Amino acid sequence: MDYQHILDTIHDEMSYRDVKGKVASYIPELAKVDRKKFGMHVYCGDKQHFCFGDSKENFSIQSISKVFTLAMAMRLMGEDLWDRVDVEPSGDPFNSLTQLEYESGIPRNPFINAGALVISDILVDQLDDPKKELLEFVRHITGDPNIDYDKTVAASEKATGYRNIALVNYIKALGNIKCDVEPIVDFYFHQCSLAMSCEDLSKAFMLFANRGRILDTNEKILKPKTVKRINALMQTCGFYDEAGEFSFQVGLPGKSGVGGGIVAIHPKNYSVAVWSPILNEKGNSELGMKALERFTTLTGVSVF
Numbered sequence: 001m002d003y004q005h006i007l008d009t010i011h012d013e014m015s016y017r018d019v020k021g022k023v024a025s026y027i028p029e030l031a032k033v034d035r036k037k038f039g040m041h042v043y044c045g046d047k048q049h050f051c052f053g054d055s056k057e058n059f060s061i062q063s064i065s066k067v068f069t070l071a072m073a074m075r076l077m078g079e080d081l082w083d084r085v086d087v088e089p090s091g092d093p094f095n096s097l098t099q100l101e102y103e104s105g106i107p108r109n110p111f112i113n114a115g116a117l118v119i120s121d122i123l124v125d126q127l128d129d130p131k132k133e134l135l136e137f138v139r140h141i142t143g144d145p146n147i148d149y150d151k152t153v154a155a156s157e158k159a160t161g162y163r164n165i166a167l168v169n170y171i172k173a174l175g176n177i178k179c180d181v182e183p184i185v186d187f188y189f190h191q192c193s194l195a196m197s198c199e200d201l202s203k204a205f206m207l208f209a210n211r212g213r214i215l216d217t218n219e220k221i222l223k224p225k226t227v228k229r230i231n232a233l234m235q236t237c238g239f240y241d242e243a244g245e246f247s248f249q250v251g252l253p254g255k256s257g258v259g260g261g262i263v264a265i266h267p268k269n270y271s272v273a274v275w276s277p278i279l280n281e282k283g284n285s286e287l288g289m290k291a292l293e294r295f296t297t298l299t300g301v302s303v304f
């Protein structure tokens with residue numbers, strides 16, 4: 001497969017001028033990102049990798065971080081985790097509070113904010129220094145010791161993060177949060193602020209395409225069963241109330257973030273990351289989704 005040719009074709013065909021969405025602004029710092037940015041990176045099981053555009057530039061990974069924290073929580077709790085968070089698509093926006101009331105504080109899945117905040121509670125409760133351990137985890141699986149939090153983005157989200165703070169308080173009132181609210185949201189805002197490139201993300205997500213093993217070293221980090229569960233959740237819940245559309249258009253398990261990144265994987269085959277900060281109404285990268293649709297169409301490879 002000539003991946004470089006396919007990526008070059010996508011780069012030639014598409015431009016930020018073709019999409020009408022907006023860069024996220026409810027986190028003030030994200031509104032400063034240049035809407036012209038566009039990059040893509042593919043990592044393959046044979047360690048070859050291909051890219052175009054701004055694929056080596058760091059951006060705020062936001063909700064993509066929820067996949068890393070889920071992996072860490074599954075390593076700590078195994079199947080007991082599912083007593084605290086469910087595994088169903090929500091069909092609601094990522095930051096919705098409504099289902100919690102009639103579902104007794106058990107979030108629909110770990111990729112909506114409510115679910116990710118319960119995962120944050122678990123990590124804050126069980127780890128001595130969760131921020132340090134998350135950084136170590138991400139640096140280890142990418143082999144990049146320079147990955148770090150963007151403290152300006154974390155502070156910007158904290159200053160305006162009323163909904164997430166409300167979510168933790170509400171879930172705590174319903175009995176599904178153990179720790180204090182402040183350290184949970186502090187950890188969550190930091191995980192969302194992780195600054196990574198498409199290159200970093202496609203390499204990190206090879207873990208999920210490679211049955212839980214780091215591509216470079218073959219070290220086993222996750223059990224195959226854990227990887228199966230995480231990939232299933234990415235397929236059904238990775239794009240909030242657009243999960244069906246992403247499956248329909250692209251046909252890969254994946255995860256998006258409001259920084260405009262999307263990562264998707266094909267089990268045993270490849271991992272692909274794309275970044276364009278212009279979001280559609282559902283909070284997913286508009287150009288990113290189109291680029292991935294072209295990618296699975298031109299390669300003829302999706303999970304379906």
Ligand SMILES: NC(=O)CC[C@H](N)C(=O)O
Pocket residue numbers: 061062063064094095113157164192256257258259283
């Ligand atoms: N979908 C997202 O990327 C949302 C992440 C963002 N930090 C929030 O909690 O609102």
